[in-house]
Amino acid sequence: MVSLFNHFTIKLFCVLLVFALSACSFPSKRQEESIAETSMKEKIGQMLTVGFDGFVLEPKSPIALAIQQRQIGGVILFDYDLKHQAYRKNIRNPAQLKKLTTALQNMAKKADQYRVNSAESSYPLIIAVDYEGGAVDRLHSRYGFPKTYSAQQFSKLPAKQAEQQAKNMAETLVTSGINVNFAPVVDLLYGPETFIARKKRSFSSIPEKVEESAEFFSRAYGKAGIACAYKHFPGHGSAVGDTHLGFVDVTDTWKKKELKPYQYLLAQKDACPIVMTAHVVNRHLDPGGKPATLSKAIIQGKLRDEMGFQGIVSTDCMQMSAIADNYSLSEVLKLSINAGADMLIFSNQQSPVWQNPADVIDLIYAHVKSGEIKSSRIESAYQRIIHLKKKLSDVDKNIANIIDTQ
Template sequence: MNKSLFVALLLSLLISPALADTSRQPDNLSIKIGQMLMIGFRGMDARDGSAIEADIRERRIGGVVLFDYDVQSKSPVRNIDSPEQLQRLTSELQQRSSIPLFIAIDQEGGRVCRLKPSRGFPPTVSAASLGKLDNADTTREAAGSTAALLASLGVNMNLAPVVDLNVNPNNPVIGKLDRSFSADPAVVARQARIFVDAFHRHGVIAALKHFPGHGSSTTDTHKDFTDVTATWSKEELDPYRALIREGYSDPVMTAHVFNARLDSLYPATLSRATIDGILRQKLGFRSVVISDDMQMKAIADRYGLEEAIRLAIDAGVDVLIFGNNVSYDPDIASKATTIIRHLVEKGAISPERIDQSYRRIMALKRRINQPRP
């Protein structure tokens, strides 16, 4: 039996019981809710009694997101110390979960790079450098190296590539950090396509970001309310349109940007008009929608936790990220699961809406670590 077939069979055995059992268990709803959460945590391991071990075992969270630096404590001690340590951590995390976890990271290349040379990882190239060169072979080599590294470390989701257009080169969170391939949507789509294909060859899931476009902003959603009403253009949808038309079915990550031309009330992550109306209905996207970090100030400073969760799920978000890095709350997974259950029980969110997300998530998980030709 070849390796790919063995992995597929193993995953089938792991996931199928979870799908079958949920129809009989009284705790069926808890499993589905847990799978909608991706949580950040502190720690270089997932030992018995750790907070993340409890979140996996008790809250049944569906994924984790890893960082190399702890923003709140201003400490380089977070989740990543060396290749050997990270490989042990991802293995421990998967062993804790009865359903395979999404283990996600932001390994874009250049300045947004969690796996740094100072910790024994190979150097990377920024999207801006690759887009400027716009050479398929060079991009394929860079993307393939990243994908092979992630796969060897047990990281199965890269929150990349960025498909924001470099509309504003002085953008503090996109342009100035060299995270955009280009201002030209054709270049962005072409470069992103190579990255996605390279990830797939190594069994790594991609995530296009930040929908519907963060490239024209003048402020950073990590820190502030960010209004792109006057600067955003429909052209920023072009990379998504092109890739979805070609069959892209990995996740799309939302932006917390506000655009009154798309929704006069809510930023994109909380906007049904933007996520369901544009991404799903107009562009035809059918796979998993992931939020940007729900603890970023563009959301957390303006909405209570329950309201933000309700609006995001109602808008069409399937996986809610709580990175626990912009701010830190060791109980965030427990709070979020309790809130979602309460919203379902009081009728603010329908069980059918939870089922929609669960089906999309489980369909995506069947592809974890299955390299494609």
């Protein structure tokens, strides 16, 4: 009897053990759904590039928490704080900037240890800046960085000097720990009253001259392991108004030749891997009147289908008044992603409240769950961003390449 009892006990123990192991080995449907949701939200997070306040990375700051929780793919740095009308955003001097970018990358690497797909490789955080030269120069000489030229000045330099200047700017980015530059501007120069002309941000009114000048930068940045971006597609040069301040329509002033620099530059082997959209309305390309950033006709139709661009489409800042004053955040996210945008920028410069990326992720995820945004659209954006990150070398190692070519 005792022997029979022991035999029964052993069998029962084995059955319970098998059941327990099965429960551990095969997650429940709820567990699987939770993992899938987290994975999708992390992929959405990679699409977000955000701005923040501070010269140093505070461990419990909003931006630190966003990095630690894998809610963003990148950051964008500024010198001037629009909200407070003061030069106190992120950049004080070369040493401080390098310390900040190093801290950002170190925190991103540490956060990668806790990602959902632990088999996936670790990729660098995108650390971006608008470093055009001239009026739009976040790494200004006033902070101890080398002097730069405006686009108009640059286009007049002899070829050898222009090439050297582009290499010098690439070196500045490398030594600062910045791996993405939202430049060069390839908008054509119109009359002096236009927004781009007032800031001297255009190389020329002649497409071929714009192409020549922009190519100096794409070559230098590519060799340095820095991703650059052509902007502002499909052309902002004729706009008199400022999309930072409100709605801008270029339908009556835009010319088809404004597409020529994109057609030429994107066909080159050293082309920038990113194209940034404009927030302008252009009814020649979108009869419905959506700003380019939200227009499937312009992004998917013109840029991707007609021009064959397969790289990353980045929005300009989504908090600029041309967008934020005319559309809800939920609508903007749905329209821009469905239009073909891969990288969404929230610079946190104009909005009085810091845009929490977790809230953006939740809005996008809700659209995916409802079917208003296809999961394949998120996947394609994610794959493009990861493909770029694979190519973003450790910028510290690229300084030797630049110096060797000078």
